[in-house]
Amino acid sequence: MxxxxxxxxxxxxxxxxxxxxxxxxxxxxxxxxxxxxxxxxxxxxxxxxxxxxxxxxxxxxxxxxxxxxxxxxxxxDPILSQVLDLMREYFQKHLQEAMALLQEEREVRSYPHRKEARR
Amino acid sequence: MxxxxxxxxxxxxxxxxxxxxxxxxxxxxxxxxxxxxxxxxxxxxxxxxxxxxxxxxxxxxxxxxxxxxxxxxxxxDPILSQVLDLMREYFQKHLQEAMALLQEEREVRSYPHRKEARR
DNA sequence: TGCAAATATTCGATTATTCATATACACGAA
DNA sequence: TTCGTGTATATGAATAATCGAATATTTGCA
CATH class of the missing domain: 1.10.10.10 (Winged helix-like DNA-binding domain superfamily/Winged helix DNA-binding domain)
Incomplete structure (x- = not known):
């Protein structure tokens, strides 16, 4: 492409x-x-x-x-509605992680120098 | 929501x-x-x-x-593949405009103060 | 014409993203 | 342990996105 x-x-x-x-x-x-x-x-x-x-x-x-x-x-174009719907499905499927992600973003805003967890 | x-x-x-x-x-x-x-x-x-x-x-x-x-x-997650596929469908559907958009962006870069066309 | 309502644009300050560079880390082999 | 390879992160400068405030524009109506 x-x-x-x-x-x-x-x-x-x-x-x-x-x-x-x-x-x-x-x-x-x-x-x-x-x-x-x-x-x-x-x-x-x-x-x-x-x-x-x-x-x-x-x-x-x-x-x-x-x-x-x-x-x-x-x-x-209704395709974009479909995309938003798919994203909701994705969000719900991974709800726990999604919440953790949002929480993490809040923490980064509060303590900008903390490190990513090791994998 | x-x-x-x-x-x-x-x-x-x-x-x-x-x-x-x-x-x-x-x-x-x-x-x-x-x-x-x-x-x-x-x-x-x-x-x-x-x-x-x-x-x-x-x-x-x-x-x-x-x-x-x-x-x-x-x-x-394959849902994200679906999202990307839907977006590809969208892009193909609107390919002609897509090209016009890209062209417009090039022109804006060259002549940054030109105004958006009136509707 | 002049005014008011609905919408759009401009401007400036702030914050976020991006890239290149340099450096750090982790692992396997010697 | 040391070296080399593959990958990740830190830093800083350049660029772009965001918001609120102020100002323009367009339209309908008196």
Missing amino acids: PDSLRRFKAGIFQALAHPTRIAILEQMKGGELTVSQICERLALEQANASQHLAVLRHKNIVVSRKEGNLVFYSLR | PDSLRRFKAGIFQALAHPTRIAILEQMKGGELTVSQICERLALEQANASQHLAVLRHKNIVVSRKEGNLVFYSLR
């Missing part, structure tokens, strides 16, 4: 790599939403939501449609 | 969000590989490969097995 394609893939994953953007995409599973609906449901600042939507838009992960004052966003 | 799940998903995507790591995972589809095999096939510096493998290991995306001097890496 050419490196250009890998960079494209990496770009998509990068766009998915933020909890807020994942939350936004989950909301859009149920269909189109306006920016203010997204802000309301997720308790986001408008500017912040707009920034994250811009990231998703630039990668063509979502599409927008303007109607009067409102901009409706929706998921462009 | 709890925010912990979103952070977990985001963390996995973050780990996938690098061309080199994608290349490494692709190599591992065929089965276990040692670090030096990976370096050789992808023309990576050993330290760089090790750094990327550490990222994948910390998210439990790959597992390692030591045999003498060698460390064999492999994909941990």
